[in-house]
Amino acid sequence: MNMTKVRILAHSLQLFNTYGIGAVSQRKIADTLAISPGNLTYHFKKKEDIEIALYEQLVDKVSVVIEGALDKRFELSSMFEMTKGILSLFFEYRFIFLDFVQLMRGNQKIATHYSALMKQRKEQFFYAIHQLENNGLIREEELPDEYEFLYDRFQILSDFWIASAEFSTGNVTAKNLKRYTQVILQSIYPYLTTRGKTEFLNCLKS
Known part of the structure; x- marks a missing residue:
């Protein structure tokens, strides 16, 4: 990616995070960068293309954290390390979740x-x-679809904590x-075994 595109995305991210996507026009992005609107549209024809590029950046970065x-x-x-890493990235690209x-x-x-x-x-x-x-850290399901619902809670909390805040x-x-981060992590505590709860508390202290 050339440096002009990098600059456009970096400044757009800052503008979207500050003002929201609805309040940021291509003209505003171009003015912030001190480039012509034509130069901007040469690299990104529509504002939606900038949104897509930033969304893809976030997805790629989160994938690296999860796969690692x-x-x-x-x-x-x-889980502690992964959750902290993901939520930090969500905070960095918070406009996506504020304007979800x-x-x-x-x-x-x-x-x-x-x-x-x-x-x-x-x-x-x-x-x-x-x-x-x-690994003996989490118990077996006691209710139908118990971990399906746990996943739903994790997803909802992860995607919408920024709007809540x-x-x-x-x-x-x-x-x-x-x-x-603690709100989300503690969601799993009731499902842990005795050994899992001990390890969880040790993670909180570290």
């Missing part, structure tokens, strides 16, 4: 990809759950990030 965690023996410490509904309704390419991506993420979640179960505190900060 799953490529080795998966312990609760792996608008983005999905207005950008069909992102919506289609996101739908397929969630199927992959669900498979990765259950791979991690089975690893924890095999924005509307409850008026601003999304690193302090919010730390709090909601």
Whole structure:
């Protein structure tokens, strides 16, 4: 990717995070970069193309974090590290989650990809759950579809914690990030074995 595209994406990310995608026009992006609108459209014909490029950046970075965690023996410490890494990236690209509904309704390419991506993420979640179960850290299901619902909670909390923080505190900060990381991680605590709970508490201290 050439440097002009890199600069466009970096400045667009900052503008989208600050003002929201609805309030940022191609003209505003061009003015911020001190380039002509024609130069901008040469690299990205529509604002939606910038949105797609930033979305793809996030997906690629999150995939690296997840695959790195799953490529080795998966312990609760792996889940802590992975969750912190993912939520930090979500914070970096927070406009996607603050404008989630608008983005999905207005950008069909992102919506289609996101739908397929969630199927992959669900498979990765259950791979991690089975690893924890095999390692004696998480108990077997006691209710029908118990871990299906746990996945749903993880997904909802992960995708919408930023919107919750924005509307409850008026601003999304690193302090919010730390709090909601714990909100999400502690969702798994009731499902842990005695050994798993001990390891979980040790992870909290580290």
